[in-house]
Amino acid sequence: MASNLDTLVTVFGGSGFLGRNVVRALAKRDYRIRVAVRRPELAGHLQPLGKVGQIHSVQANLRYPASVEAAMRDSHVAINLVGILTESGAQTFEAVQGRGAETVAKAATAVGARMVHVSAIGADENSPSRYAQAKAAGERAVASALPSAVILRPSILFGPEDDFTNRFAALARLSPMLPLIGGGETKLQPAYVGDVATAVADAAEGKTKDGAVYELGGPEVLSMREIMKIILDIADRDRMLVSLPFGLAKLQSMLLQFAPGPFKLTPDQVELLRSDNVVSGAAKAAELTLEGLGISPDSIEAIAPQYLWRFRPAGQFQRKSA
Template sequence: MASNLDTTVTVFGGSGFLGRNVVRALCKRDYRVRVAVRRPELAGHLQPLGRVGQIHAVQANVRYPASVEAAMRDSQIAINLVGILAEGGGQSFDAVQMKGAETIAKAAAASGARMVHVSAIGADENSTSSYFRAKAEGEKAVQAALPSATIMRPSLLFGPEDEFTNRFAALARISPVLPLVGGGVNTVQPAYVADVADAVADAVDGKAKAGATYELGGPEVLTMREVMQIILKITQRDRMLAPLPFGLAKLQSYVLQFAPGPFTLTPDQVAMLRVDNVVSDAAKVAGLTFAGLGITPDSMEAVAPQYLWRFRASGQFQKKSA
């Protein structure tokens, strides 16, 4: 039986938050990993995740097909993790998440490779969010170019270095009031990044259905208010949660999109918060979920204390309140 060391997996966007975890999962399964990123000289932090020579970073930009084709040379599997949360310069949602996904799928098809494409729960051609519309168009482009591609749609990702729980914990450290856009009643199903990485690696192993779309949500459906309450409990911060109507949030976002760090809020992010971000009943019935892959996902309350302790007033040494 051939070893996974004979299989090269090209991971586009492998140096990002999810990418680091996917690379780690693939290395544990003995694959040869080619990380395709815009700045390979900045991907050195990935090397300790595998054995010497197991991980190789190459230059590729999804806006330039020739670089993508070069990154796929002699590779048996492509994984697309490339995505952006806010537009800037040449990095538009359409250029990266629609055209970029299509470019990778065409390169994979041309080289006879399999493909795992990571999209997002909420992807919808009719969404008021440009992010979600581009994600949906990206899925269509991938399916047209490579019908056998497996699509993974995770809900909001959490884990060390995320831009979700860490962002709100940082905001709670410096602000006495935390805004709840739309009242915080919209629901999410936070997924632990390592669980999503395992699902992607399972697809590489061939355990996922070809041409299927999986929806990956954690074990709990939470309102955004409940998410904030969990973060405040873990960081032991007493903060007011103030409802912020969507109309007012959208007006403020035109200014806050230029704000630094945790204060950033774009009009598109406001639009994203108008819809629930949970696994559909159809995906559950079809077995296209974590459960369908035999994965039992971890909850935010079980994992987040392992890294959010640094936002407590006295760090990990702070005594728990009675």
């Protein structure tokens, strides 16, 4: 029987938050891994995740098809994880998440490789969010160029080094109050990054249905208000939760989009929060979910205390307030 060492998997965007976990999951299964990133000199932290010579980085930019084609040379599987939350110069939502996804799909088709494309549950061509529109455009382009491609739509991700739970915990350390955009009523189904990485590795291994769209969410549907309370409880911070109407939040985001660190908020992110981000009933019925892949998802309460302790006033071993 052929070993996974005979299979070369090219991971686009493998140095990011989800990417690091995907590379680790693939390395544990003994695949050879080529990580295609814009700045390979900054991806050295990935090599210790596998055996000597198992993981290597190459330069590729989804806006330049020739670089993507070069990265796909001799590959058996393509995994596209590239996504951006904010635009900068030529790195626009459409260029990266729309046309860029199509470029990867065409390169995979050219070498006869399988493809796993990671999108987002919020992907919607009719969404007021340009991020969500571009995600939907990327899905359409991938399905058109390579109909057998598997599309994975995770909900918002959490885990060590995330820009979600860590962001609000950091904000709680700096501010006496936390804003709840739209009153904090938006429903999310946060997924642990390790579970989603396992799903991506399963898809690369061929354990998913060709051409299917999977929606990956955690075990709980929570409102933003509930998530904030969980984060504050773990960080042992007593902060006021202030409701912020969408209109006012959109106005403030015009300035906050230029703010540093956890204070940054863009108009497009406000638009995203107008819609719930949960697994659909159709996906559940068709078993196109984490549970359908045999993965038992972990909750925020089970995972976040392992890394959010650093935001407690006196550190990891602080006795929590009564």
